[in-house]
Amino acid sequence: MAEQASTATPITLIEAITQALAYEMRNDPAVLVLGEDVGVNGGVFRATAGLSATFGPERVLDTPLDETTIAGLTVGMASQGMKPVAEAQFDGFMYPMVDFIVCHAARMRYRTRGRLTCPMVLRVPWGGGIRAPEHHSEANESIFTNVPGLRVVLPSSPARAYGLLLAAIRDPDPVIFMEPKRIYRQYKELVPDDGEALPLDVCYVLRDGSDITLVTWGAQVKETLEAADALAKDGISAEVIDVATLTPLDFPTIAESVAKTGRCVIVHEAAKTAGFGAEIAARLAEECMYDLVAPVERVTGYDTHIPLFRLEMKYLPSVDKIVAAVKRAMAHA
Amino acid sequence: MAEQASTATPITLIEAITQALAYEMRNDPAVLVLGEDVGVNGGVFRATAGLSATFGPERVLDTPLDETTIAGLTVGMASQGMKPVAEAQFDGFMYPMVDFIVCHAARMRYRTRGRLTCPMVLRVPWGGGIRAPEHHSEANESIFTNVPGLRVVLPSSPARAYGLLLAAIRDPDPVIFMEPKRIYRQYKELVPDDGEALPLDVCYVLRDGSDITLVTWGAQVKETLEAADALAKDGISAEVIDVATLTPLDFPTIAESVAKTGRCVIVHEAAKTAGFGAEIAARLAEECMYDLVAPVERVTGYDTHIPLFRLEMKYLPSVDKIVAAVKRAMAHA
Amino acid sequence: MTVAAQFEIEYLQYLGPDGKPVAELPQAFRDPATLLPLFKQMLYVRTFDTKSIALQRTGKLGTYAACLGHEATHVGIGASMRPEDVFAPSYREYGAQFMRGVRPREVLLYWGGDERGNDFQGPKNDYPWCVPISTQCLMASGAALSFKLRKQDRVAVACCGDGGSSKTDFYAALNSAGAYSLPLVLCVINNGWAISVPRAAQTGAQTLAQKGIAGGLHCLQVDGNDLVAVLEAMRRATLRARNGEGGSVIEFMTYRLHDHTTADDARRYRGEDEVKAAWTREPMLRLRQYLTDAKLWDEAQEKAWLEECGRLVDIEINAYLETKVQPVEAMFDYLYGDPPPDLLAQRAAAIALDKAALEKRNG
Amino acid sequence: MTVAAQFEIEYLQYLGPDGKPVAELPQAFRDPATLLPLFKQMLYVRTFDTKSIALQRTGKLGTYAACLGHEATHVGIGASMRPEDVFAPSYREYGAQFMRGVRPREVLLYWGGDERGNDFQGPKNDYPWCVPISTQCLMASGAALSFKLRKQDRVAVACCGDGGSSKTDFYAALNSAGAYSLPLVLCVINNGWAISVPRAAQTGAQTLAQKGIAGGLHCLQVDGNDLVAVLEAMRRATLRARNGEGGSVIEFMTYRLHDHTTADDARRYRGEDEVKAAWTREPMLRLRQYLTDAKLWDEAQEKAWLEECGRLVDIEINAYLETKVQPVEAMFDYLYGDPPPDLLAQRAAAIALDKAALEKRNG
Numbered sequence A, B: 001m002a003e004q005a006s007t008a009t010p011i012t013l014i015e016a017i018t019q020a021l022a023y024e025m026r027n028d029p030a031v032l033v034l035g036e037d038v039g040v041n042g043g044v045f046r047a048t049a050g051l052s053a054t055f056g057p058e059r060v061l062d063t064p065l066d067e068t069t070i071a072g073l074t075v076g077m078a079s080q081g082m083k084p085v086a087e088a089q090f091d092g093f094m095y096p097m098v099d100f101i102v103c104h105a106a107r108m109r110y111r112t113r114g115r116l117t118c119p120m121v122l123r124v125p126w127g128g129g130i131r132a133p134e135h136h137s138e139a140n141e142s143i144f145t146n147v148p149g150l151r152v153v154l155p156s157s158p159a160r161a162y163g164l165l166l167a168a169i170r171d172p173d174p175v176i177f178m179e180p181k182r183i184y185r186q187y188k189e190l191v192p193d194d195g196e197a198l199p200l201d202v203c204y205v206l207r208d209g210s211d212i213t214l215v216t217w218g219a220q221v222k223e224t225l226e227a228a229d230a231l232a233k234d235g236i237s238a239e240v241i242d243v244a245t246l247t248p249l250d251f252p253t254i255a256e257s258v259a260k261t262g263r264c265v266i267v268h269e270a271a272k273t274a275g276f277g278a279e280i281a282a283r284l285a286e287e288c289m290y291d292l293v294a295p296v297e298r299v300t301g302y303d304t305h306i307p308l309f310r311l312e313m314k315y316l317p318s319v320d321k322i323v324a325a326v327k328r329a330m331a332h333a
Numbered sequence C, D: 001m002t003v004a005a006q007f008e009i010e011y012l013q014y015l016g017p018d019g020k021p022v023a024e025l026p027q028a029f030r031d032p033a034t035l036l037p038l039f040k041q042m043l044y045v046r047t048f049d050t051k052s053i054a055l056q057r058t059g060k061l062g063t064y065a066a067c068l069g070h071e072a073t074h075v076g077i078g079a080s081m082r083p084e085d086v087f088a089p090s091y092r093e094y095g096a097q098f099m100r101g102v103r104p105r106e107v108l109l110y111w112g113g114d115e116r117g118n119d120f121q122g123p124k125n126d127y128p129w130c131v132p133i134s135t136q137c138l139m140a141s142g143a144a145l146s147f148k149l150r151k152q153d154r155v156a157v158a159c160c161g162d163g164g165s166s167k168t169d170f171y172a173a174l175n176s177a178g179a180y181s182l183p184l185v186l187c188v189i190n191n192g193w194a195i196s197v198p199r200a201a202q203t204g205a206q207t208l209a210q211k212g213i214a215g216g217l218h219c220l221q222v223d224g225n226d227l228v229a230v231l232e233a234m235r236r237a238t239l240r241a242r243n244g245e246g247g248s249v250i251e252f253m254t255y256r257l258h259d260h261t262t263a264d265d266a267r268r269y270r271g272e273d274e275v276k277a278a279w280t281r282e283p284m285l286r287l288r289q290y291l292t293d294a295k296l297w298d299e300a301q302e303k304a305w306l307e308e309c310g311r312l313v314d315i316e317i318n319a320y321l322e323t324k325v326q327p328v329e330a331m332f333d334y335l336y337g338d339p340p341p342d343l344l345a346q347r348a349a350a351i352a353l354d355k356a357a358l359e360k361r362n363g
């Protein structure tokens, strides 16, 4: 709830989102929130819980049920001096927004030589693993990663969610902000409501290691850290990097790690082919070939749709799959 | 023109498209064409010229001006036993189709366990270099390459256009068929109207070489072959592969070539980051590390939007850029 | 003043909330006996709905979208179609689907997280449940176009909600149906709410029926709690469609008596009073009264039939509960008609992994 | 029969094709002197259009979309707006844009392949030309929403074509304008054709104006070749918008006298007769007659003014032709407010490459 924003109790990732929204709405009158059910209902995941009561319905707009509308209104408002934070209710409902994001949001500044800009954020609960119905479990970040002019951000902890969302709202350009819904409530941490934004083009080294670099983002950070723990028991020291800001990509942090470890496994839940992991592997092939002592591996979703929930966990990368890939990499010297 | 279909004169790539459409419309009554201006007008690029006259307006449907509509009607017809070939007038107008392509076309078979299917083709004039207005020059293939259930095809010669379009129409699943508009009329070749389809998951080795593998697709095949010619003069033997069917990818053909040459430069006109070249480089990093004697390079569009036409040629990969990349690769032994 | 165009939207209601006729019943439905099997079907649907909710509450089903209160609209729509027509549902029109031969166990499988729920054994060409709102309307328009082009005497019927009528795909459906004069019936089931967003917030239009005017379609607004009105509206619309007179938009006024889905808590956003009032207008009440007045129904019959419904639904529930999870390869086997080599390799790897995990688990 | 809703669409026309009033002129435009500057502006626009086409034909401009025949509609729309309003054009409403301060050289730069054409020195908040059909309508709805939320007395005006009125974004614009009761005027410029597709193939609706009914908007159909009708329609719609009465859809009936663009050949798909007939209804003819009848205009004045127009347009053309191509880094410099390091590295590489190429060329 917005009112609890400044208390010093540990909060979940989703609460950190709410806290950041409330902070920035207090801080900047140009900021407003819009989406389906974001008002009185506080969002289907409660990300906007309390905001309507605190800031009023004119700053927390329930929209008609149409994602094209949400995207178009958002671009329209952003290009006229407001800072809208739009919500797509689920990842699978984002596709009708692609046109406005690609043709207008990502190009407004470019097209008008800076005369008009598009400082907006599109928040999207992202990814699988919550036993939800169809189209509620998609890891579709790569729809946007080849689009210049956008930023694609995907935090994986309450603190990073808070700091990166603030940064996204303040950024002068459109940011696609994907939220790993599977870990919305995974754990709590202290996130001071100090309005401190995090940088938008930095990868986070979550764990130091010397034998192999594990690169991941989103909910998979959980499995990857667990895999690193398991590997440690086998004497394998894994460095874990949360990419967090996919595009523009902070490759130097990854390169530096691989220069040290010589090995890299990339973990993501989107399908493998042309998933964003490909870009990281490609950069490694281009820039770090002489550092690598083992082939790069990607542990990803299979090249099929994430199944309905009876099978979905078999689709997603798991600790076992990560450990197996690392062991294959460690077999190279 | 459809009527000239069986004559034995050399034809351009765009004429090969028309020839394939006419062939398959004669061959299969379930095939129909729809899009904006495809009827009497014969399409803005004349791809459907003559088809309305030959097959009648019920098989060559002008649609209302809405790409969502085109996509939705196409999926609706395909799932009820027809084989629609839809046209998006230009690459930049394809984005509103993404929702139907991703949520329905690519999933119809999967979702219904094979009860309903979606045998459709979406034809799209693709890419830059024709001094066209805004949104008429985009290389946006990677919007679709991470989507399971689709095929993304991109021919680069009249013969391949003919054979691959036939294959695409006959394929039981949705195919995104992108046509490099810059080389629509680049040259003519003899394309017998024999109804012979080409396989849909095969890369084409256009030129044999031993020193380096150049992997490309679409209009860039032209510059890449020219670069190979230029390199030959310098004593560098470049193998040139036209990927042609991006997804599902025929990686073995590429791997086999790189096993021989030890070097690879990937050329495409889309922006670099998370362009489809990343997937090929990633596969090389995973599967061919021990074959590579030089880092992989990508010669691509920059990570910005293709500019309006006064600057567009400076955005696109050029022979010079390709040659320079090859020379860098050749410096590694 | 020069007038360019004029329009009028008719409202249909035959049975008032108290079960008394408010207008002369249409010829086709004047004999109450024709309504009896449909009333029984409505009771069956409600039984199914109640048990499904219970199933979800006890953890045996995933999120479930109830149809409480929509029974007259759903059953009436299903009853108005021919087998060869095509139905494109959203996600709660079980009443219509049962009339078309979809089995309750399929509904449960779908909400139970198993794609086989969409592999209807009955209506082979009907569309599966459709989560992306209103996209089914446009697919149905495409289906209708395919019927027209092939000169088939078939109608496509699509349902969406009041919220769904804001979706651009809904507009695309009516625009294309008008442009090609297609045999399409767009059923807008106005149950007052789109999750937490009330009907009034969706649009400035006085009725949702009038959206059809934008495409030159036939428009009707009907009392969706009145089975007779539903049947009559559908009769007119399907007749027009079959006669080549083109598409219709019908707005069915009903009410969502349950939460949006089992994942929702409607108390957050709507008042008790509104729900209480809606219960006085719900569809069973009036039809039961009407049939009772016509001496076609009584309490004993109802009791017996409800018992039978319970028994029938339990058979379906058991069939669902007994359906084994698909093998891991099921996620690969329905993606392409002609699966590519890389995918087959992933499939083999997944099977191997699964086997290894099983062996590990079994010791 | 119970009626749920009724609608009527008014048609506005004041000056017939022969320049004689067909109805009493509205108060605000009864003095012909108010029309004179707008007529002159229409002539200026036509001069610009003619010269631009010639420029394209001689290879000095890229594809160009002419506005021949649309002058009354375009100029009338532009004349009805206040500077602080926001205009969202499609791609041929130069007449409206010139009224708002867009310079002809900017139009030429845009069609000449240079993004700086969109960096209007005049109306800083107006939208740039919009190639993806009708998306400007929905952005304008967003702009209108931002005005309403900030309690600014501003109106957003968007234009699209008859074809554009089929686009889902157009529907989304009217739906949202209705839902939020926004100060938005949607101008549908019905020129009979969407490239080769005639108006009749776009929709089954008798008028395009009636699409507004779908969103509960105010709807009007007007003779778009009659400047007075255009002005009156816009006056009513902007007044409603400013009074908080919400959005409007206005259909302007005009005709595309030229090919779709210079890349098109309309003879492929439309008959000469239709075009010939349209020339008798074109907007200059009647307004010239009306002003001549009012003794405000004569041949000599026209000749002098056209010469002046030619001179003025030539200044703009020369300014365009003299504008140097942007440096290569221009493709990097307006992408992000805060450009990332990788992009800056690409920028540096592109500059170096360009320099090397230049040096190579220069020996």
Ligand SMILES: Cc1ncc(C[n+]2csc(CCOP(=O)(O)OP(=O)(O)O)c2C)c(N)n1
Pocket: A036, A065, A067, A089, A093, C092, C131, C132, C133, C160, C161, C162, C163, C164, C165, C191, C193, C194, C195, C256, C260
């Ligand atoms: C494209 C899309 N956006 C959002 C959702 C999430 N969602 C599911 S149902 C629903 C409300 C639907 O309301 P309505 O159309 O009135 O149908 P009802 O549920 O009332 O039957 C929403 C927003 C969705 N399924 N699809």
Ligand SMILES: Cc1ncc(C[n+]2csc(CCOP(=O)(O)OP(=O)(O)O)c2C)c(N)n1
Pocket: B036, B065, B067, B089, B093, D092, D131, D132, D133, D160, D161, D162, D163, D164, D165, D191, D193, D194, D195, D256, D260
């Ligand atoms: C989304 C999209 N699809 C297709 C096109 C190609 N196109 C450009 S103009 C046009 C026809 C527009 O017709 P209309 O809306 O009537 O406007 P007019 O050109 O007649 O003014 C088309 C199909 C486009 N620009 N954008």
Ligand SMILES: [Mg+2]
Pocket: C161, C162, C163, C189, C190, C191, C192, C193, C194, C195, C256
């Ligand atoms: Mg509803």
Ligand SMILES: [Mg+2]
Pocket: D161, D162, D163, D189, D190, D191, D192, D193, D194, D195, D256
């Ligand atoms: Mg037009």
